[in-house]
Amino acid sequence: MQRYFINEPVPEDQRLVLPKDIAHHLVDVLRAEQNDELEVALNDQKVYLARLISLNPATIELQSDLGTDAELPVEVILACGLPKTKEKPELIVQKATEMGASRIVFFAAQRSISRWNPQKQAKKIERLQKIANAAAEQSHRNRQPEVVYGGKLSDVLKNEPADFKIVAWEESAKQGEEANLAKTLKQLQPGQKLLAVFGPEGGLSAAEVDQMKEQGVVPAGLGPRILRTETAPLYLLAAVSYQLELAR
Template sequence: MQHFFVTPSQVEGERIYIEGSDVNHMKNVLRMRPGEAVAISDGDNLKYRCVVEGYEEGRAVLAIQQRMPVDTELPCRIILFQGLPKQDKMELIVQKAVELGASQVVPVATRRSVVKLDEKKAAKKLQRWQQIAESAAKQAGRGYIPQVSSVLSYQEALEKAGELDVLLIPYELAEGMEEARKVVASIAQGQSVGIFIGPEGGFEKEEVDAAIRQGAKAITLGRRILRTETAGLAILSILMFRLEG
């Protein structure tokens, strides 16, 4: 079943009105006809099962058949602070992080980040990453579209992370799997969690020390060295399994 997002203002009584580019996608790409089923999320903890009723000037009209609370969100708000990787790896990271339940992805310029984005390139990349987040949210049946923030410096990222309850920084020099298990097991439903992942080459020790001073726990993800595009998804998978239900 196709899945679309609306705002609560687009829900009027027993009808939902789809607007913007989604109308063309429904009508001319997917060729959805009256009577076809559609899943809708309103970004405000409600999802709907609808059928296409028809098309008006510039919008699609859906008839609501069923209202349900959203049950696809994790009980913790998880923000992935991702060191900027090379090439198009960020696209994969955003896609999979959204599928695994991340509430936000924050690209971070660290000391070992090879990629340097000027303002124009950063805006274009951000637009692309947000489109990928929306597509992944639709595919995963998320209740809302997670945000991909603008690129932050490492210090800006630490300041933002200071608002969260739990900070984790997987680090290849961290030791003690038992301690890592205890840290993950201590995370409670309702807490906010930040995960810091380094770029290719990892974090410099000074960056790890700065995160620890901010309250982060340095943990190991095992004896194997994981690529930057793997490490964040590994810890997100662990947290999803730990917190789900």
């Protein structure tokens, strides 16, 4: 059944006029008819069965809460140093959405070769948010993660509060640091926030790692293999899901 995300609360009378783009997709593209059923995820992160009760304007009436929950029990915020190519942020956003990220922040790391100037930022983020929204639908998420541009690392650390903060650091892998990720994930309680920072292709600078350590961000190895900048966030999300959803 078709599922749409609508960033609205549950209406008091259970009726909702569909936003224009969704109405267009449902009525003009899919040719839905009166009384057809659909699923809508509202901003309470619940998924409802709904019925199309009129076509013009396209209006739905909620039938029941489907009670499905595909969200991770914790919020994972990824902070990714801007990669070099256009494809890598897209891959990160699509796959991280499938794997349950709640928020994806790109930042200009010291060794980021690519820079998003202020004019470009809005367009880039808009495109990435669309990819996230499509992936959220496809993976049956209850919510769409937010994709944002976070500026510098210091801004990210200031603006993204979290209960636990880790940084995936290449040197951790080389030095065989193996304990911190599991230690952190085993402490995480439902509803808490984890911020995970990843460097761009060239890695994080020693200054950036020092800056993070001073602020209590814990360096955590993701196993002994060197993962690319777009692979490491996916490893992290799978580990969070495995530890909190499957292995408990």
